[in-house]
C-alpha cells in the first residue's frame with residue numbers, strides 16, 4: 001500500500017477533528033475525498049503532512065511509519081502538497097515559488113526540475129513574472145508545479161478547482177489526469193465538483209463529522225451516497 005491510515009485521530013488544541021480514521025490506498029490510484037464543508041477534509045490533508053497540532057494512530061507510506069516525522073521529512077518521502085488557497089508567495093517570482101518545492105527534495109536539487117516546466121508551458125515562458133500577477137488558474141498551475149518540484153510519488157490537492165473559472169476547471173482536470181495516468185503519480189484530492197471526482201477518481205472516501213462513512217471504488221459512489229453526505 002502507498003498510504004495507510006490506521007485508527008488516526010487528529011487534533012487542533014483539545015478538539016478532535018479526525019476520529020478513528022482508517023483507510024488505505026494503492027500506488028498509482030487517484031483517491032477522491034468527499035464530504036460537506038467543515039467535515040475534516042483539509043484536516044486529513046494536514047494530518048498526512050503532519051501540520052495539525054497532534055495526531056494519534058499509525059500513518060504509513062509504503063509500509064514505513066511516518067507519524068512521528070516532521071512535515072519537511074514527510075515531504076522527503078515523496079509527498080507533494082497543494083494546499084487550499086494555494087499558498088503562493090505573491091511577491092516572489094514564478095521561478096522562486098517553484099524553487100521552494102525543491103528544498104524538501106532528498107537530492108537537494110537547486111534547479112527547477114524539468115517536469116514542472118514541461119507540464120506547464122505558461123510557467124516556463126513566465127519564470128521571472130511576479131506570482132501575484134498570475135490569474136487564479138495560473139496560480140493553481142504554479143502551486144501544482146511547486147508540489148511537483150518535490151519529486152512526489154503522491155500529490156495531495158486540496159480543492160484544486162476551487163475559485164477557478166469554469167472553463168479552466170476542465171483544463172486543471174486534464175492536467176491531473178495526465179500526471180496520474182501517464183506519469184504514474186498517485187493523487188489524493190478533495191473536490192466539490194462531483195463530475196471532476198467521477199472522471200478522475202479510481203477510489204473515493206466519503207467523510208462526515210471527522211469519520212470515514214463510506215469508501216470504495218468510484219463506481220460504487222452512488223447518487224444516494226452523494227445525496228446523503230454532500231447535500232445540505
Ligand SMILES: Nc1ncnc2c1ncn2[C@@H]1O[C@H](COP(=O)(O)OP(=O)(O)OP(=O)(O)O)[C@@H](O)[C@H]1O
Nearest residue numbers: 012015017035036037038039040041042043044084
Ligand atoms: N486551525 C484550526 N484550529 C481549530 N479548529 C480548526 C482549525 N482548522 C479547522 N478547524 C475545524 O476543524 C473542522 C474541520 O475543518 P476542515 O477545514 O478540515 O474541513 P473541510 O472538510 O476541509 O471543510 P472546507 O471544505 O470548508 O475546507 C471544522 O470544524 C473547523 O472549524
